[in-house]
Amino acid sequence: MFAALYIPDLPVEAIVRAAPELRRCAVAVVESAPPMEMVCALNQTARARGIEAGMTRLQAQARDQKLEVRKRSRAQEEAAHAALLDCAQAFSPRVEDTAADTVIADLTGLEQLFGAAAKIARDLAKRASDMGLEAHVAVASNPDAALHATRGFSGVTVIPPGKESELLGTLSIEALSPPPQLLDTLERWGVRTLRALAVLPEVAVTARLGQEGLRLQRLARGATMRDLVPCEPPLRFEESIELEHPVELLEPLAFVLGRLLEQLCARLGARALATNELRLALSLQPSAISEADVSRFMFHVSREEEERETRNEKRATIFARTLRLPVPMLDGKLFLKLLQLDLKSHPPAAPVLKVTLAVEPVRPRFAQGGLFLPLAPEPERLELTLARIAGVVGEGNVGSAEPLDTHRPDAFRMLRFMVTPAGLKPRHQEADTQRLKPLGVRGVLALRIFRPPLPVRVDLRSGKPSHVRSVRINGEVVSAAGPWKTSGEWWKQQSNRRNTEDIEKRDSWIREEWDIAVASVTAKTDAVGLYRIFVDDRGKWFVHGEYD
Amino acid sequence: MNSAALRIISQEDRELCRWALAGMPGVVAASEMQPRPAAATVSTGIAALDALTGGLPRGALTEIFGPASSGRTSLLLAILAQATARGEVCALIDAGDSFDPESAQAAGVGLKRVLWVRCGKNVSRFTFHVSREEELRETRNAKRETDQGVENALKVADFLLQAGGFGLVVIDLGGVPPNIARRVPLTSWFRFRRAVERTPTALLVLEEEAFAKSAAGLVLKMRSAVATRRSPAKPLPCHARLLTSTEISVEVVRAVAEKKLPARAVSFTTRAQWAG
Numbered sequence: 027m028f029a030a031l032y033i034p035d036l037p038v039e040a041i042v043r044a045a046p047e048l049r050r051c052a053v054a055v056v057e058s059a060p061p062m063e064m065v066c067a068l069n070q071t072a073r074a075r076g077i078e079a080g081m082t083r084l085q086a087q088a089r090d091q092k093l094e095v096r097k098r099s100r101a102q103e104e105a106a107h108a109a110l111l112d113c114a115q116a117f118s119p120r121v122e123d124t125a126a127d128t129v130i131a132d133l134t135g136l137e138q139l140f141g142a143a144a145k146i147a148r149d150l151a152k153r154a155s156d157m158g159l160e161a162h163v164a165v166a167s168n169p170d171a172a173l174h175a176t177r178g179f180s181g182v183t184v185i186p187p188g189k190e191s192e193l194l195g196t197l198s199i200e201a202l203s204p205p206p207q208l209l210d211t212l213e214r215w216g217v218r219t220l221r222a223l224a225v226l227p228e229v230a231v232t233a234r235l236g237q238e239g240l241r242l243q244r245l246a247r248g249a250t251m252r253d254l255v256p257c258e259p260p261l262r263f264e265e266s267i268e269l270e271h272p273v274e275l276l277e278p279l280a281f282v283l284g285r286l287l288e289q290l291c292a293r294l295g296a297r298a299l300a301t302n303e304l305r306l307a308l309s310l311q312p313s314a315i316s317e318a319d320v321s322r323f324m325f326h327v328s329r330e331e332e333e334r335e336t337r338n339e340k341r342a343t344i345f346a347r348t349l350r351l352p353v354p355m356l357d358g359k360l361f362l363k364l365l366q367l368d369l370k371s372h373p374p375a376a377p378v379l380k381v382t383l384a385v386e387p388v389r390p391r392f393a394q395g396g397l398f399l400p401l402a403p404e405p406e407r408l409e410l411t412l413a414r415i416a417g418v419v420g421e422g423n424v425g426s427a428e429p430l431d432t433h434r435p436d437a438f439r440m441l442r443f444m445v446t447p448a449g450l451k452p453r454h455q456e457a458d459t460q461r462l463k464p465l466g467v468r469g470v471l472a473l474r475i476f477r478p479p480l481p482v483r484v485d486l487r488s489g490k491p492s493h494v495r496s497v498r499i500n501g502e503v504v505s506a507a508g509p510w511k512t513s514g515e516w517w518k519q520q521s522n523r524r525n526t527e528d529i530e531k532r533d534s535w536i537r538e539e540w541d542i543a544v545a546s547v548t549a550k551t552d553a554v555g556l557y558r559i560f561v562d563d564r565g566k567w568f569v570h571g572e573y574d
Numbered sequence: 575m576n577s578a579a580l581r582i583i584s585q586e587d588r589e590l591c592r593w594a595l596a597g598m599p600g601v602v603a604a605s606e607m608q609p610r611p612a613a614a615t616v617s618t619g620i621a622a623l624d625a626l627t628g629g630l631p632r633g634a635l636t637e638i639f640g641p642a643s644s645g646r647t648s649l650l651l652a653i654l655a656q657a658t659a660r661g662e663v664c665a666l667i668d669a670g671d672s673f674d675p676e677s678a679q680a681a682g683v684g685l686k687r688v689l690w691v692r693c694g695k696n697v698s699r700f701t702f703h704v705s706r707e708e709e710l711r712e713t714r715n716a717k718r719e720t721d722q723g724v725e726n727a728l729k730v731a732d733f734l735l736q737a738g739g740f741g742l743v744v745i746d747l748g749g750v751p752p753n754i755a756r757r758v759p760l761t762s763w764f765r766f767r768r769a770v771e772r773t774p775t776a777l778l779v780l781e782e783e784a785f786a787k788s789a790a791g792l793v794l795k796m797r798s799a800v801a802t803r804r805s806p807a808k809p810l811p812c813h814a815r816l817l818t819s820t821e822i823s824v825e826v827v828r829a830v831a832e833k834k835l836p837a838r839a840v841s842f843t844t845r846a847q848w849a850g
Binding site: 400402410425505507571 | 619620641642643644645646647648649650651652660661662663670671672673674675676677678679680681682685686687688689690691692693726729730733734736737738739740741748749774775815816817819820822842843844845846847
């Protein structure tokens, strides 16, 4: 058995898929440039109100004031076609990409998995509906019969084997798309339906219309059998929408993003895939980009330079963001929240005209929870929490630390925080760890770092620090150990950074460190504070940190 | 009134309470309340402290406070090292951006399992001051910026506690002056306590003074550390001296535990990384 899926009025359906509120309206899709915009596709409601393909926009709007007119979007049509393929491939691995609006799936052997052919047909229609497509579905014993049935009958059609000729007979002869000369001949004979053609004697038809006539007759009887040509569509998941009016606020943009994500997640779900990367590209309104940016492209010396500048300008009107996820996920609401948080911290510079969202398909995460695994946050919730935290403290200020392989003081880098299942040890291993590492009786003396180093006034007596004074530390030095000399990376020293006041921006370091115990003059107790101070090559003193 | 009469009144009161609360689902009469089960605890990594307190309670707020160089951070690193060795995921909310990854690594902390949130990064800029007025102005600015760090830390703590799944969440206010940390409303501490209740998360707060009051299940006061150096009979010159270890004493100020503590204070030693 073969199932054919057909989307009537694909240009309209592609538009309506991104804007479901239009489904009940009369919608016409126009193409070409104004003022010669012509209606190229329309839905059933528009047809019922007297609109026809080929009308100009003005003619169509004059016929129906409430008509919704949209521009044709090839990108959205491609996305609708890809969604149709995904829908069919959710059921069968053998799918033929027959036309932009039609696909045929081989259902041989699927009864064991999905039930009877009628049930598969209903499920296919439901899956297409979930993806935002109102598709006609027909199931027949051969691909051509299924194809003609799906193009001729709306809804779900099931043709039992042997009943093809009977059920297809009511269709118009034009459903077979005969050559014009043949069509004229058949009309002159009074043959207007498939049944009329099917009942003609084969020999007589062949004698008068040749092999093409015989082929048409077999199609009309639903008696052809051809091999399906399965396709291997690339795993490309991209959805885009061109906005009627530029969007300036995040909330309406989030609304659009939500719809795109919903469609992408449905498509990924149909292929049993997830994603670990979202790529968002926003086309910005060029006129709204700041004058300073545009003025850079005004004066051009040569043609090449002008072309290069034009390319740069085009690039400047595209605002792109990429979200990488630590684990494969498939949760549209989570993705939307992450994109919202990202756009909130990195807003586009101008109103948005077009939104394109692409996802990287990967195999979903298979995680087996265990009773004996230690506590860990759920990756999805953790990712959202990290994004929220990054919105408060900044992107580079949240993660896990990794000390660098250098002698430079306070050298580390921030890594993205990830909880990998491999990093979690089962509890019985945890018990082993505790057995191997008995509880200690002493700890390691820790240092609290002042970032940036705290400038301090130091009085010296016999070359030793005797008194320190700063905003936070003020007291007599009761004990001092040092100095410990340290330096490094002088070979990286850049002349412009050599004398910079900001010690953190210097490439090299050279310092003499002291460990001091300070009896604070402001403290109410006799407690002493332990600090590491240092003097740099300019003779300035800083507090590096506090032993605690 | 004899004891039999008291018993009758008590039974009548109990019936009355039951009748009054019949239409209020979810509300339990005080007379019907069950004693709270003892909280599960986790090791601090310091054997003496574990023997004293039984460890850090899960599902509760633990407060560690003390002045500068009192050993709060050393104890924190020991706790983090134990938690990460158990395979738990920890979060460190660093209000003053003072965490030292090198010290943590030396203490055995699995840094990849510690989420470090630097709330106070680049918020405190100190410069040399030409005049007293300038110094005062800078001090005021620094306080305002530290205030922002604390505010961020509280927001982040809310996010992390709501997300759940962390074995240990630490709010480090150790570098925040007490006059700023004191502005954190008591309701925030109760909210945090409520958020971790009946979860396996242990919430730890480091401060210079204790502010969480009765919201904390365990309050530890760190005493001033006494620096000890290798000091032979003959005093050495400065360049030959070495800070090797400190003596830390911990006093239990408050412990909501059923068992009676064997003592109120305990001492332990912290050794410098270079002392071996």
